[in-house]
Amino acid sequence: MIFLLKKKILKKLKEFKESYSKVRFYKEKEPVIYIHLNHQTKVRTYLNLFFRIRSVYKEPIVIKFSVLRMIFLAKWFKNLDYIYFEVPFSNNKKAKVFSHKKNADFRINYNYKKIYSVNDFQENTLPYIMHPGNYMQREVNKLPKKAGILMSGNFEEKIYNTKTIKSNFGLLNRWEIYQEVIKYNELISISGTDFVNELDSNRFDGKFVLMKWQSGAIPTHKWRHYLSATDFIFCAPGMTMPMCHNVLEAMPVGVIPILNYPNWLNPSLQNGLIV
Template sequence: MNVIKKKIQKKLSEVKKYHSYFRWFSSEKEVVLLDLPNKTKVRTYLNLIIRLNAYYNLPVVIKFSPFRYFILIRWFKDFDNLYFKKPFSKIRVHKEFSFRGKADFKVNYKYKKVYNQQEYIPNALPYIMHPANYLMEQPEVLPKSVGIVMSGNMDKHIYDTNHMKNHFNILNRWKIYAELIKLEGVVEVEGGAYVRALKTGDYLRNMVIMKWQSGALPIEKWRYYLSTAKFIWCAPGMTMPLCHNILEAMSVGVVPILNYEDWLNPSLKDGENCLVYKKEEDMEKVLNKALQMSAENYQNIQTNVVNYYNEYYSVYDFDAAQGQDFIMLNETIEDII
């Protein structure tokens, strides 16, 4: 209950801080109109808004409700083409995304279709990196000086649950961390130590784990320093396997090691554009395979990763998906299982 109370208090603070950025749409310009279900998560909205901004040079107008205002007002500061539609007003709609009626894009949240097959689904919206990454320039890619990196929240109370096993039959983040930290060649450092070691290359034959609890890298520099790693060891999120750091890594040429390859669209392929582990017993073998990989083999896989990201996760072609059911990833239990 205290967690919920804190979240509400945080949102109320955001409303107070960002209300001055509130905007009704009042123009004759054509717009992209969003009319999504009330259960739609903030990240789902941002996923769509960010992809739309990369494709259409148009205002994005959201049908107003007090709830949508409450969850989205914070982002009106960062995206100056965001507006709310005034009730009963008429606007010129270029494209409409809705879960009802005859919208140009009839939205559903049946992402299970994606992770249940390996082939590319053109009418499924690609997931995004952390939204802050789209508000910054593409970072410089640095020379490789770290073998494998793993970074994030490793709180046992949050991530050591049966959720991943029961719903997706994969290991949870805590179990992955607890197994890795026992292996030879794995070191745990804070962000400052990671940065200082980049000049020396001390960790080129190691796996480095950075826990948020011990001090990780700031979001503004995350991808810049992440690019120094050859591989990233990906672990599932709290609600669903897919986590934004895999895309952040691929965007700067870092090869993912993961246990949820089918959650990408199309599925990643072991040994071609990723390395895959499934059980605790796999981890040491996969770790050593990555750290001992030849330069030629690594270069081939890395090239495939960069090509994959550019083809499927850089800019999304909305026109190719129009007229079909439009699949989006909404991070609620009922929508992803």
């Protein structure tokens, strides 16, 4: 785990060095949408808010400044030209405030424990999101169905063969599921490039296809287009929590997710219930 943590830190520092020149501080006088979240808040939460806020409000989005936030969010300033950091010790005029604090206009809370412990829909919880790159694309051009079940992602043992998923949620982790899947004699293991090139060959009709990122992945901007050609996608748990962004990427393009964590959707999936 120490090796993986070091690798992740080095990756973030490299991203920051490449992107820090894109970071902007808000120095205008017009009202802003202000985001002030707890220090330990993940980048995914910020991105979720950026995309959802921007679909409703057109004011600049200003983030409470800290050095750590700048390191972790710097790369997104290049892609999202409407986000800024607050100038340290300044006081921007706030049109709306998004925060974990009680006095915020909109309190931010994923409320995951409540979501996966009950079946009913939970209001005022921030939904999980697709891979962020998907929100910067136009509507997906869907393909006819040409493949059965697709399982795609990173299956590196060092990352996914841990006790976290089993200890915290009582589920098989991604590595354990992967080990069972590869026992299937008719499994087609293939790279993303070959999947794209051979999709029209009828080779994948009704078949179980495994696509490891280590063998070459489909680029994010093309992923949902080619994903739409499958009937099902096998969504194994993530590294620290069961929910996988493939679940959200699949359903809008008409692909049915297969998963082992029905209570992580809001509301929970229930056997035999059609709505």
